[in-house]
Amino acid sequence: MDHDLLVGRLHDCYGIGGTALKWITSYLSDREQFIHLEGRSSVSFALDTGVPQGSVSGPLFFILYVRPVYEIAVRHGVCSMFYADDGTFYIVYDLDTDHVGQSAASARMSGCITDIGKWMAENYLKLNGGKTELLPIYSEKKAIKPVNSGLVVDGAQVMPVTSARSLGVIIDCHLKMELHVRGVCARANFQLYRIGKIRRYLSEVAARTIVVGLVFSILDNNNSLLLGLPDELIDRLQKVQNSAARLVLRAGKSDHVTPLLKRLHWLPIRSRIHFKVLVLAYRCLHGTAPSYLCNLVKWHRSAREGLRSADIFLLEAKRSRLAGYGDRAFSCAAPRLWNLLPLDIRSAATLLSFRSKLKTHFFDLCFPKS
Numbered sequence: 567m568d569h570d571l572l573v574g575r576l577h578d579c580y581g582i583g584g585t586a587l588k589w590i591t592s593y594l595s596d597r598e599q600f601i602h603l604e605g606r607s608s609v610s611f612a613l614d615t616g617v618p619q620g621s622v623s624g625p626l627f628f629i630l631y632v633r634p635v636y637e638i639a640v641r642h643g644v645c646s647m648f649y650a651d652d653g654t655f656y657i658v659y660d661l662d663t664d665h666v667g668q669s670a671a672s673a674r675m676s677g678c679i680t681d682i683g684k685w686m687a688e689n690y691l692k693l694n695g696g697k698t699e700l701l702p703i704y705s706e707k708k709a710i711k712p713v714n715s716g717l718v719v720d721g722a723q724v725m726p727v728t729s730a731r732s733l734g735v736i737i738d739c740h741l742k743m744e745l746h747v748r749g750v751c752a753r754a755n756f757q758l759y760r761i762g763k764i765r766r767y768l769s770e771v772a773a774r775t776i777v778v779g780l781v782f783s784i785l786d787n788n789n790s791l792l793l794g795l796p797d798e799l800i801d802r803l804q805k806v807q808n809s810a811a812r813l814v815l816r817a818g819k820s821d822h823v824t825p826l827l828k829r830l831h832w833l834p835i836r837s838r839i840h841f842k843v844l845v846l847a848y849r850c851l852h853g854t855a856p857s858y859l860c861n862l863v864k865w866h867r868s869a870r871e872g873l874r875s876a877d878i879f880l881l882e883a884k885r886s887r888l889a890g891y892g893d894r895a896f897s898c899a900a901p902r903l904w905n906l907l908p909l910d911i912r913s914a915a916t917l918l919s920f921r922s923k924l925k926t927h928f929f930d931l932c933f934p935k936s
Contacts, residue, residue: 567616568690569594572631579633593623615690625650632691635682642678647858649733655679661708668712679719695722699730705891706740735788741891743792747799754784754806762813773814774830781810785835790842794894803835828933837928840903847881847900848920862897863904879912880905 573591576582582590597618600610617624629648639646639655647654657675659667683693698719702712716725729738729745736746757780765773785803792800811826812819827834833841849855850863866880881901886892893899904912911927914920 567628567631569615571689572627575631575633580630631689634685634689638681638685639678642674642681644674644678652733654732661704661712672715672717676717679717683720693720695719695724698722698724700724700726701728701730701737701739702726703737703739703741733788735791741894743795744799747792747795747802750784750787751802751806754781755809757781757784758806758809758813765813765816770814770816777810777814781806786838786842789835789839790846790896793839793843793896793899800836800839807832807835824933831929833925833928834932837932841924841928843896843900844903844907844924845917845921846896847904848914848917850900851881852917854917859896863900878909 569591572594573587576590577587594617597613598610599613601608617627628651632648632653635653636646636648644655644657646656655675655678657671659671661668679693686693698717700717704712712726716723718724727739729736731737736749737743738745758777761768761773761776761780768776785806792803807827808823811817811823811830811832812821814830815826817826846855846859847863850860851865853860864882866882881904883901883905884898886895886898893902907924908927911920911923914923
């Protein structure tokens with residue numbers, strides 16, 4: 567990242583000027599770097615490009631710097647998403663129109679990548695063809711399959727793959743999420759194995775804290791993508807949570823797990839997934855979620871004025887053609903789950919109160935009082 571180009575882009579594209587722009591310029595300029603190892607230091611050298619590594623502002627500055635990449639994608643009719651220096655570009659087309667739609671999509675994507683490569687070369691950046699993956703996503707029930715043609719990225723031929731990792735999620739070509747669930751279970755079980763080695767030296771409170779920090783951070787990460795998966799896959803994750811509960815409370819394998827989860831106040835896996843989706847829906851409705859999610863949910867508007875349904879915070883329900891894919895989409899699943907909530911939860915004034923009421927609601931459903 568060239569500092570002069572970044573400062574110029576902040577001024578021209580985002581309207582940042584005055585003291586704020588001077589502060590950013592001062593923050594980026596006159597920095598030096600050296601290596602210190604075993605009491606000895608290397609010669610320092612000036613950092614004329616890039617941002618301080620590990621800084622909070624670094625990813626934000628990079629996103630602002632590469633804004634023209636998004637504009638190039640829009641010009642070619644390609645959708646894009648960015649997280650720091652990771653970019654995802656995708657095109658939706660219909661396989662049922664033989665291979666005409668796919669050929670057009672491939673041509674658009676190739677042209678987009680070519681123009682992005684040219685822009686990056688002019689702005690001191692470089693596409694990494696070795697880390698680029700091409701993933702066609704389609705229903706396995708389709709009679710017509712995608713053509714096995716790749717793309718050229720920075721001189722490297724990128725061929726289609728059956729699965730790809732994006733921000734810690736393994737996405738397969740049929741969106742079954744089986745590979746991702748398998749990986750989550752493996753990582754979580756490994757952490758349980760490590761904690762089990764020292765469990766005898768830990769108090770119950772300490773064991774619970776460690777399990778929540780090391781195991782549930784894996785189980786809950788991106789779990790909203792697991793909405794609507796078959797019971798078989800959810801049960802695999804539930805077994806990991808059951809093992810965690812038995813480890814914390816030092817229970818036997820034959821002990822019934824429901825009282826253990828209730829004692830620990832842990833929601834089961836499926837309820838945790840629903841909880842995450844509903845929290846995202848609440849944030850969308852109150853404008854604190856990303857715009858690409860906010861556009862997917864809308865308040866229900868009755869065609870007739872004065873109906874009671876217009877005043878009880880319902881969402882506009884959408885129908886899908888495919889139960890296996892459409893019903894799992896956020897735009898369909900979030901309104902469906904939202905409209906089943908009691909009115910006092912849907913009308914919560916703050917996110918904090920919504921989360922509290924929602925967890926209590928799910929806890930009462932999962933562990934009814936006798």
